[in-house]
Structures are given as structure tokens and as C-alpha cells.
Amino acid sequence: MAAEAAVEGGAQVDLYDAMASVGRKFLLAGKGGLNLTHSEPLEPFLARYGDRRPQLAPFLAGFAPEALRQWARGLGAETFVGTSGRVFPADMKSAPLLRAWLRRLRRTGLRLHVRHRWTGWHDEGLLRFETPDGPQSIDADAVILALGGASWPRLGSDAAWVPILAGRGVPIAPLLPANCGFDVRWTDHFRMKFAGQPVKSVGVIVKTVSGEVLRRRGEFVVTEHGLEGGVIYAVSAHLRDAVMSTGCATIWLDLSPDRDVTRLIADLSQPRGKRTLATHLERRAGIAGVKAGLLREAVPKEAFLHPEQLAAAIKSLPISVVSPRPVDEAISTAGGISFAALDDRLMIRALPGVFCAGEMLDWEAPTGGYLLTACFATGRAAGAGAVAWLKEQAKGRAVRR
Numbered sequence: 351m352a353a354e355a356a357v358e359g360g361a362q363v364d365l366y367d368a369m370a371s372v373g374r375k376f377l378l379a380g381k382g383g384l385n386l387t388h389s390e391p392l393e394p395f396l397a398r399y400g401d402r403r404p405q406l407a408p409f410l411a412g413f414a415p416e417a418l419r420q421w422a423r424g425l426g427a428e429t430f431v432g433t434s435g436r437v438f439p440a441d442m443k444s445a446p447l448l449r450a451w452l453r454r455l456r457r458t459g460l461r462l463h464v465r466h467r468w469t470g471w472h473d474e475g476l477l478r479f480e481t482p483d484g485p486q487s488i489d490a491d492a493v494i495l496a497l498g499g500a501s502w503p504r505l506g507s508d509a510a511w512v513p514i515l516a517g518r519g520v521p522i523a524p525l526l527p528a529n530c531g532f533d534v535r536w537t538d539h540f541r542m543k544f545a546g547q548p549v550k551s552v553g554v555i556v557k558t559v560s561g562e563v564l565r566r567r568g569e570f571v572v573t574e575h576g577l578e579g580g581v582i583y584a585v586s587a588h589l590r591d592a593v594m595s596t597g598c599a600t601i602w603l604d605l606s607p608d609r610d611v612t613r614l615i616a617d618l619s620q621p622r623g624k625r626t627l628a629t630h631l632e633r634r635a636g637i638a639g640v641k642a643g644l645l646r647e648a649v650p651k652e653a654f655l656h657p658e659q660l661a662a663a664i665k666s667l668p669i670s671v672v673s674p675r676p677v678d679e680a681i682s683t684a685g686g687i688s689f690a691a692l693d694d695r696l697m698i699r700a701l702p703g704v705f706c707a708g709e710m711l712d713w714e715a716p717t718g719g720y721l722l723t724a725c726f727a728t729g730r731a732a733g734a735g736a737v738a739w740l741k742e743q744a745k746g747r748a749v750r751r
Contacts, residue, residue: 351726352494352707354451355733357458361740364488365460366479367506368467373448374505375498379722380444386422387415387719389431398720400587402713405689406724409696413727415719421726425450436719468497470514491743492703492736496729499683499709500525511710519700521688527680528714529721530586531578532593532601532671540647545574547640553604555666556585559595564588567607572640576671577601583681584716590674590684603667605641614661627654637664644669682721684714695735696728703739707732 353365365372379385388395392414399406419429419437427439427447439447456462466479466486476487498507509525516522536545550569557563568581582589585601592599606614617634625633631654632638637645645660648667653659677683687706691698696711698704707728715721 351729352496352705352733352736353460354455354458355730356494356737357455357460357733359734359737361492361737363460364463364490366463366466366468366488368465369506370464372452372462372464373444375502375507376448377444378502378505380442380447383438383442384444384447385436385438385717385719385722386429387418387437387723389415389435389437395720398715398718399713399724400715402689406713406727408694409727409731410724413723413730415723418723418726422447425454434718468495468511492705492740494705494707494729494732494736495710496706496708496725496732497710499686500677501527501680501683503678507709515687515698520698521691523685523688523712525677525683525685526590527674527677528587528590528684529583529681529717530590530677530679531573531582531675532576532586532589532599533673533675534576534669534671536572536576537647540643541574544572544640544643547572548579549603549640549644551607552581552641553607554581554585555602555604556588556599557592558588559591572644575675577669578675580717586674587684587714587716589671593671593673599671600668601671603644603669605637605644605664605667606635609635611661611665614664615657618657618660631660635661635664681717682709682714684712686710686712688712695738696732697735697739703736703743705732705736705739 353363356363395415396403396407396410415437422429422439425447427450429437429439431437466481469478469480472478472487476489477493479486479488495511497511500509501507512522512525548569548571552569553565553567555563555565564585566581566584568584570577570579570582589599589601609617614635620634622630628638628642631642644667645663648669649660649663653663674680687698687710689712691700692706693699696705696707698706708725709721711728713724715724
């Protein structure tokens with residue numbers, strides 16, 4: 351997107367990619383259906399970026415979700431809004447969109463160079479690349495870096511850029527896992543019986559470090575290590591921050607979000623007769639399988655004999671998480687180049703002519719199209735910013751002459 355904006359501005363652009371082909375993480379994003387953006391109104395959309403909303407809002411205003419849908423349409427990819435409000439291409443795939451995009455970019459004169467890994471600068475300011483033909487040096491009038499975070503290193507986002515820029519005095523917040531799973535100290539019995547099973551139609555409740563109570567609804571998967579999946583990702587930033595602040599965090603599960611506690615008490619108080627407790631729990635409260643396993647994992651045996659205690663546990667089951675999963679397993683990362691180090695065109699103040707975009711900047715967002723939208727928007731802003739800066743430099747040189 352940065353390359354496209356720069357080409358549109360009249361620049362001659364060369365795009366370098368460390369991998370054997372471009373857009374590999376973009377292709378991965380479409381593996382289960384390419385969630386381009388989200389259809390919700392702009393105000394709640396911007397709120398998804400949390401503390402980084404003020405910094406990202408100008409770029410998102412310049413390339414809002416509807417503009418992104420129009421851009422896709424221009425490449426022959428009609429989009430639709432799913433039941434959750436997420437926006438997808440009609441065919442759900444990323445590969446056709448990427449192919450059409452690259453064809454259009456090549457027609458505009460963009461030059462692509464794959465298997466070129468950027469390794470920094472020479473003392474005289476030339477860019478250094480490792481290539482199959484050995485080291486190469488490139489002279490550029492302006493540089494746009496879009497090197498990703500630290501998640502999915504096998505696709506190129508390995509954070510190798512961090513020491514390079516830090517060595518140039520660029521302030522960088524530590525890269526942390528975002529939209530990630532969490533470790534839980536399951537018992538061996540629970541792990542062996544339920545690892546890999548989905549927990550559907552569940553509510554989750556977390557407390558933020560500031561004390562705010564957040565409620566979300568969705569589903570997740572029990573893993574050998576703990577918890578992961580959509581609704582866990584939605585609260586992962588708050589769980590991660592709580593773990594970092596106190597050493598652990600608690601997530602409360604509502605295993606029956608469609609029933610209130612009063613109804614559950616009444617249902618569970620019905621005579622059990624000759625039925626087993628497991629059958630009674632399933633018939634009266636709809637709790638069976640992995641949900642029943644979670645109850646037995648976290649609730650004392652005696653609580654199952656008291657409808658009030660059991661109902662309270664079903665509506666608010668505490669699960670202690672001890673750590674986020676490693677960053678290279680995460681969908682995305684938090685942290686990166688501080689916005690204070692950048693001007694309003696995303697140029698690094700300490701490195702004139704060097705612009706940055708995408709996940710290497712210090713922001714995060716939940717899944718749902720928010721990640722891709724901000725990457726597109728900051729890429730577009732960096733590309734346009736680089737062109738504007740180049741024109742200013744040319745004008746300054748002309749004036750001096």
C-alpha cells in the first residue's frame with residue numbers, strides 16, 4: 351500500500367521483500383477467509399485501537415473502512431458484510447486480490463525485488479541487502495520500512511529490524527504478543543481429556559489493570575497449554591497487561607450466557623431422582639462435555655451439591671492464566687516504534703527520509719479487520735508522506751540554486 355501511494359504520487363518505486371514472494375502474511379490472513387475490515391460505525395471502530403486511537407485516527411480517517419472496500423472493488427474484489435459485521439471479499443480469498451493488485455502495480459512501473467533482506471545502512475548512507483547473489487548496496491532518495499512485528503517469523507516478520515533502528519537512537523517499545531493464547535496450569539486429567547475441544551457460546555469477563563470490567567461473548571479452544579481462540583484474543587491485551595503487572599491474571603467464564611443465575615438455581619434445584627449428577631447438570635442447565643470438565647477443574651466437589659454455589663460457578667467460573675503464549679505464536683504483536691519518534695507523515699524524526707508503516711509501529715488491535723485496516727492506512731500515509739517530503743527536498747534544492 352505504501353508503494354502504491356508513492357507510485358500514485360509520481361515516484362519511481364522499488365519494493366524489496368526478504369521472502370521469495372511478496373505478501374506472504376497477507377496470504378496467511380486469508381487462509382480461513384480474508385477479513386479485510388469491519389463495518390461498524392467509525393466511532394466504535396476507532397475505539398478498538400485503545401490508547402493508540404489518537405495517533406491512528408488521522409491515518410484511518412484518510413483511508414477509512416469504506417475506502418478500503420472501494421479500493422478492493424477497484425481490483426475486481428466485491429466485498430460483503432458477514433453476520434458479525436466483519437467485511438470479506440466475495441470469494442473469501444486473499445490470493446486473487448493480491449494477484450490483481452500486483453498486476454496493477456507492475457503496470458504503473460513498480461519494480462519488485464524478492465529474496466532481498468534489508469540489513470541496515472552503510473556508513474555513507476546506502477541501504478544494505480543480503481541477496482542470493484551476495485550483498486548489495488542501494489541508494490534511495492527516501493525509504494519506507496514496513497517490516498512487521500515479531501509474530502510469524504517464518505513469513506518474514508522476525509523483528510530483525512529492532513536492533514538496527516535502536517542502534518540509530520530510535521525509541522522502540524518492547525514487542526509483545528497480541529491476539530494470543532494463554533497458559534493455564536490444567537490438571538493432567540483435564541488436559542488429556544479436553545485439549546483441542548472448542549468451548550462455544552460462552553461469555554468472558556476480565557478486569558483491566560485500571561479496574562474496568564470488560565465482558566465479551568464468543569468461543570475459544572482448550573489447548574494442551576491453556577486457552578486460545580476468538581473471544582480470548584478479544585481480551586488478550588488486558589490479560590497480558592495484568593500478567594505483566596501482577597504475575598498472573600484471572601478470566602471469569604460464563605458457561606451459560608443465555609440463562610441468568612436465578613433461572614439456573616431454579617433449574618438445578620429440581621429433583622435429580624436416580625439420574626447421575628452429570629446427567630442432571632446436562633438436562634437441567636445444558637452443561638456437558640468440556641463445559642462440565644471446566645466446572646470440575648475449577649470448582650470444589652462439595653459445591654456441586656448446592657444449587658446456589660453451582661449456579662454461581664456456572665455464571666462466573668474463575669480460571670487463572672499464568673502467561674501469554676510466546677510471541678512467535680501470536681497473531682500479531684504490540685509494541686514497536688514509538689509514535690513520539692515519528693512526525694505526522696510517519697517519518698522518523700532522527701532519520702530524515704525514512705518512513706515507517708504497519709505493525710512495526712507501537713499499536714495493537716483485536717482481530718476483526720482492525721489489524722489489516724490500520725496496516726493499509728499507515729502504509730498509504732507513509733507512501734504519500736515520502737512523496738511529499740521528496741517534493742519539499744526538491745523545492746528546497748531549487749530555491750538554494
